[in-house]
Amino acid sequence: MKKFICALLASVVLFACALGGCGLFSRNGRDGIDGQDLNIYDIYEKTNEERKKAGLEQLDFFEFLKEYLHYDFEYSEDDMQAVINRSLLSSVNIYTRFNHFSSDYYAGSGVIVDINKSSGDAYIVTNAHVVLDVSATAKTPIEIIVYLYGNEFTDMELENVKLVAYSISYDIALLKVTGSNILKNSDARAAVFAESENVYVGEKVYTVGNPGGMGLSATTGIISKESELIAVDFAEDTGAENVYRVMRTDAASNGGNSGGALYDSSGRIVGIVNAKDADPYNENIGYALCGSYVKRLWKLMKDSYTGSVKSGVRCAVFPAQYTYTSKAYFDSNTNLTEIRDEITVFLSYGNLKSGDKMKHIKIFYGSGDDETVVEDIDITRYYNLDDVMLSARSGYKIIYTVERGGETVKVTADPVFENFV
Numbered sequence: 001m002k003k004f005i006c007a008l009l010a011s012v013v014l015f016a017c018a019l020g021g022c023g024l025f026s027r028n029g030r031d032g033i034d035g036q037d038l039n040i041y042d043i044y045e046k047t048n049e050e051r052k053k054a055g056l057e058q059l060d061f062f063e064f065l066k067e068y069l070h071y072d073f074e075y076s077e078d079d080m081q082a083v084i085n086r087s088l089l090s091s092v093n094i095y096t097r098f099n100h101f102s103s104d105y106y107a108g109s110g111v112i113v114d115i116n117k118s119s120g121d122a123y124i125v126t127n128a129h130v131v132l133d134v135s136a137t138a139k140t141p142i143e144i145i146v147y148l149y150g151n152e153f154t155d156m157e158l159e160n161v162k163l164v165a166y167s168i169s170y171d172i173a174l175l176k177v178t179g180s181n182i183l184k185n186s187d188a189r190a191a192v193f194a195e196s197e198n199v200y201v202g203e204k205v206y207t208v209g210n211p212g213g214m215g216l217s218a219t220t221g222i223i224s225k226e227s228e229l230i231a232v233d234f235a236e237d238t239g240a241e242n243v244y245r246v247m248r249t250d251a252a253s254n255g256g257n258s259g260g261a262l263y264d265s266s267g268r269i270v271g272i273v274n275a276k277d278a279d280p281y282n283e284n285i286g287y288a289l290c291g292s293y294v295k296r297l298w299k300l301m302k303d304s305y306t307g308s309v310k311s312g313v314r315c316a317v318f319p320a321q322y323t324y325t326s327k328a329y330f331d332s333n334t335n336l337t338e339i340r341d342e343i344t345v346f347l348s349y350g351n352l353k354s355g356d357k358m359k360h361i362k363i364f365y366g367s368g369d370d371e372t373v374v375e376d377i378d379i380t381r382y383y384n385l386d387d388v389m390l391s392a393r394s395g396y397k398i399i400y401t402v403e404r405g406g407e408t409v410k411v412t413a414d415p416v417f418e419n420f421v
Contacts, residue, residue: 045117045189058192063266083267084206084218088149090191091208091216091260092158094126094175096141098133106130107213109260110146110175111269113298115190120159120180122188125298126259127274127289128166128173134234138168140309144175148188152215156182165301165310169420171232171244171274172294173259174301191261193295194268197377197384199226199247200338207251207273207286209260221251221284223270226339227383230287232275245383246287247271253286262288269295290383296390303393316392316415320349322358324382340380345402351411352400358385359408360401363392363415389415 044064051058059067090112095105108130114123124146133139146158159180166173177183206220225248231241249262253276262271271288297313304310324341331338345356361384363375375391377384392398392415400411 048192057195080206080220080265083263083265084208086189087191087206087208087261087263087267088216088218089187089189091149092124093147093152093210093213093216094124094130094259095145095147095213096131097143098139098141100142105145105213107210107256108258109209109216109256109273111208111259111261111272112188112190113193113269113295114302115183115188117184117186117188120177120182120184122177122180122183122190123164123298123302124161124175124177125261125272125294126173126175127272128168128171129234129274130259131163131173131175132166132168134168138166138311146175146177148182148186149216151182158182163309164305165313167297167301167311167313167420168234168242170293170297170313171234171242171289172272172297172301174298174305176305191263191267191269193291194264194270197292197387198338198381199223199264199270199290201226203270204265205249205251205262205270206265207249207253207257207260207262207288209253209257209273211254211256213256219252221249221286224248224250224285227290227381230275244274244287244289245293246274246289249286249288250284251286252284257286262291290387292383293387293390296387300390312419312421314417314419316389316398317418318385318389319413319416320345320352321347322382322385338380341382343379343382343385350413352402352413353404356400356402356404356409356411358400359403361385361388362399362401363388363396364399365393365396 047064048058092110094108094110097105108126110124110126112122113125131141140163144161146161158177160178162176164174164176201223203223205223206218208216208218210216227245228248229243230246231243233241253273257273260273261269262273264270270291272294273286273288275287277285300313300315322343323346324343326339326341329338329340343358345352345354348354358379360378361375364371364373366372375388377388379385396415398413398415402409
């Protein structure tokens with residue numbers, strides 16, 4: 001571990017010089033002051049900022065090392081330790097109070113998904129049930145307290161935290177932090193979502209959360225099941241169950257972990273923890289909402305925000321009914337066996353015809369030289385259809401590529417929207 005850190009520090013000066021010639025930034029030191037070198041994490045954050053402006057995907061820390069410092073490595077236990085410690089800086093403790101006449105606080109977790117350190121602004125993803133009293137018809141809290149890692153049980157709570165939006169149907173909520181001096185002067189940083197649309201059984205994962213309201217901690221495990229539906233009664237046995245598509249993991253989750261991130265071994269978000277098996281005989285069975293739709297949903301919530309709390313979401317949906325069959329596929333390039341779904345339109349809708357086999361979806365706006373592509377992905381699992389639709393907005397166009405009668409056909413359509421609670 002010490003050798004690893006030394007290698008990074010030794011690379012800082014070389015990397016800063018290299019960036020000076022590629023247009024990212026050319027300051028000699030922090031805030032332009034000579035003699036105050038940027039540290040490796042400052043460079044990493046600045047690189048992702050510039051990549052974001054250029055429309056490039058965000059890199060996790062180890063991808064950054066490989067691409068810009070040409071540092072290649074095999075993951076070790078020390079690397080995993082470094083990755084988890086970094087994720088602590090993206091994690092928050094959340095405490096909510098719902099009754100003016102009660103001093104009871106409810107504990108949960110959250111993860112920073114966007115941050116502007118200079119202004120002290122950030123967006124935090126958590127579960128809807130962390131910031132709602134669902135037994136009182138989605139009553140919002142009178143107080144939300146958020147602590148960064150290391151500030152638990154102090155007076156250093158983030159200032160100006162407010163609830164932006166929530167959806168019980170997805171069990172996701174978005175918090176916004178504005179002008180926080182504590183955030184400005186912290187080591188907090190935003191976590192990055194995994195770019196891959198799919199996760200696979202056996203992948204190593206870890207969680208960071210606030211179990212029992214006792215402060216942020218980490219647990220490790222694997223993906224036990226990559227996709228399943230669970231019914232959750234957040235309203236204390238009222239019978240008002242909600243059904244969610246989740247991943248199952250044996251990374252231990254307990255009360256207070258809700259809203260915290262489930263990460264892959266590179267520190268990228270693959271899910272948001274939202275439940276555990278209530279059966280005392282079923283130990284270490286936890287569930288996480290799939291990152292493939294959360295990473296799109298929070299942006300939809302952000303884009304829909306108009307200044308007041310927004311309940312529910314209006315999002316595009318795949319308009320046709322379909323069936324699917326799962327099949328094993330061996331990829332000779334990666335030596336991995338993947339599960340893929342053959343998705344067939346069951347009931348025609350518009351230019352989508354019964355029997356069409358879904359292959360690809362492209363979502364874009366504009367045309368010609370002004371065309372901006374928002375999504376451009378192969379459809380290999382049935383849930384890809386619903387996930388990718390969360391990126392569509394009013395005025396966008398969608399091109400469905402299908403196999404029809406042995407030929408490849410492209411179908412252009414406008415998004416179809418539905419409202420979800």
